[in-house]
Amino acid sequence: MAPTRPGSALRILITGATGLLGAELMDRLGEQDGAELVAVSRRGAPNVASWDMARDPPPAAITGRFDAIIHTAADTRWTMGLTEAIEANVATVQALAPLVASDTHVIHVSTAYALGRGGDGSSSDPNAYRNSYEWSKAQAERIALGLAERVSIVRPPLIIGRRSDGRAARFAGMYTILRGIASSVVPVVVAVPDAYFDVVPVDDVAEEVMAALHDRDSGVVHTIAGGKTARPVAHCVEVITGALNAWRRERGLTAFDLPRLVSPDSWQRFYLPLAREHLSPRQEQILDLLSHFHPYLAVQTPLEPTHVIDCDDDCLAASVRYWADTHQRLAAQQPRSWQGLRQTTRPPAT
Numbered sequence: 001m002a003p004t005r006p007g008s009a010l011r012i013l014i015t016g017a018t019g020l021l022g023a024e025l026m027d028r029l030g031e032q033d034g035a036e037l038v039a040v041s042r043r044g045a046p047n048v049a050s051w052d053m054a055r056d057p058p059p060a061a062i063t064g065r066f067d068a069i070i071h072t073a074a075d076t077r078w079t080m081g082l083t084e085a086i087e088a089n090v091a092t093v094q095a096l097a098p099l100v101a102s103d104t105h106v107i108h109v110s111t112a113y114a115l116g117r118g119g120d121g122s123s124s125d126p127n128a129y130r131n132s133y134e135w136s137k138a139q140a141e142r143i144a145l146g147l148a149e150r151v152s153i154v155r156p157p158l159i160i161g162r163r164s165d166g167r168a169a170r171f172a173g174m175y176t177i178l179r180g181i182a183s184s185v186v187p188v189v190v191a192v193p194d195a196y197f198d199v200v201p202v203d204d205v206a207e208e209v210m211a212a213l214h215d216r217d218s219g220v221v222h223t224i225a226g227g228k229t230a231r232p233v234a235h236c237v238e239v240i241t242g243a244l245n246a247w248r249r250e251r252g253l254t255a256f257d258l259p260r261l262v263s264p265d266s267w268q269r270f271y272l273p274l275a276r277e278h279l280s281p282r283q284e285q286i287l288d289l290l291s292h293f294h295p296y297l298a299v300q301t302p303l304e305p306t307h308v309i310d311c312d313d314d315c316l317a318a319s320v321r322y323w324a325d326t327h328q329r330l331a332a333q334q335p336r337s338w339q340g341l342r343q344t345t346r347p348p349a350t
Contacts, residue, residue: 009034010213013066013099015092016073017041017048020159021109023169024206025070038062041073053092058099068105068213069096071144076111076172078131078292085136093140093147100148107212108144109205111137112157112198112225112303113296130295145219152212155223156205157303158296163201163315166322174199175323176289178240181259182327184336185286187275188260190267191297193234198226198302199316200309208307225305231313233297234261239313243320247331256335264294 012029016022017039029035040062044050049061053073075088093108100106114137115121116129121138129135145151160175161168168175180186208224231239237259245255262271272287279287324331 010067011036011038011065013038013040013062013069015040015051015053015069015071015096018043018045018169019072019074020168020170020172020202021156021205021209022072024162024202025072025209028203028206028210038066053095054087058095062099065101066099066104068107069099070107070109070209071096072109072209074109074137076133078133079289080132080136082126082132082135085132086139089133089136090139090143093143096147102149104148105150105152105213105215106144106148107152107154107209108141109209110141110153110155112155112223112305114138114141114155131292148218150215150218152215153219153221154205154209154212155221155225156200156208157198157225158200159202159205160199160311160316161201161319161322162203163311164203164318166315166318166320168202168319168322171323171327174240174319177293178244178320178323179327179330180286180290181241181256182244182324182330182333183286184333185283186259186290188262188267188271189233189237189297190264190290190294191233191237191261192263192300193261194232195298195300196226196230196302197233197236197297198230198299199236199311200224200226201311201315201319204309222307223303223305224307224309225303226311227305227308228302229308229310230302231311231316236316237261239316240320243317244324244331246317247321247324251332253332254335264298267294 012035014022014025014037017026018041026037026039029037039048040051041048042052049059051059071093073092080088113134116123116134116138118128121141126132126135141153158173205224208222212222241256241258248255
């Protein structure tokens with residue numbers, strides 16, 4: 001039976017408890033009367049046990065029966081090799097098996113892009129996916145569904161900070177683009193201007209995970225995304241840059257120019273070959289990292305969510321401002337000519 005309300009009288013294990021979503025769930029579920037939370041992450045923290053799930057058995061501190069296991073632990077980098085992706089995102093699901101009782105409800109947090117290029121996520125061929133991350137999350141879903149009699153899957157797209165204040169425990173995804181703009185190492189944003197920029201606030205994702213605690217059937221999939229309501233990339237780049245510049249103006253700092261958008265095809269065929277002769281090693285590293293975003297900034301077919309989340313301009317701007325407040329040295333850097341960075345680029349602060 002499902003609980004009368006999320007978290008009530010439940011003993012819940014949360015993996016990845018110091019990550020973006022895990023930390024939000026710790027806050028929200030911790031407010032539920034009667035909920036007993038057991039938290040783990042790879043590095044650990046106060047009140048969070050250290051567990052390298054890919055390499056070690058469950059620590060001695062993780063004992064007893066769990067009513068629910070919420071698995072948020074993952075490595076979201078799109079640059080991993082297959083072996084690294086298996087260790088980070090597949091082996092960590094397999095490691096849960098000793099902790100699953102006959103009535104444990106497993107809630108596995110995946111990605112809205114686990115369906116791969118074919119749109120169903122059934123293929124085990126890495127070439128059926130945009131990158132190793134997508135492939136590993138599809139593999140992980142199949143393993144998770146075999147762990148318990150009741151399994152729920154939650155699939156978000158890119159996650160940003162809280163809707164109200166932008167608060168985030170970790171910064172990845174969209175924030176990589178923001179760091180590139182603030183550090184003057186992104187000459188252009190490689191994207192299709194009218195492609196869907198589908199991001200969701202972390203508190204909305206946490207709400208959907210908590211709602212999944214009510215699932216009575218196994219195999220229920222919660223896809224949380226903007227779908228057709230997601231804003232175009234060009235508009236979101238304007239909002240991101242505008243929010244950063246508003247933060248800078250409040251401090252008497254020079255504004256950044258709005259980055260130019262260049263299509264992935266034009267970038268690869270014309271701009272990048274010409275630009276490489278001017279790139280410093282650090283610029284090459286950043287641009288190679290950002291190249292993994294190109295497929296996602298060219299998506300012109302909207303996601304099909306089961307739960308539509310409208311991330312408006314205010315929630316996107318709030319995430320930018322929170323990032324700037326927590327990375328003030330980087331956010332306050334003086335804009336520099338991209339061509340002039342050739343051998344003087346220093347790694348941006350994180």
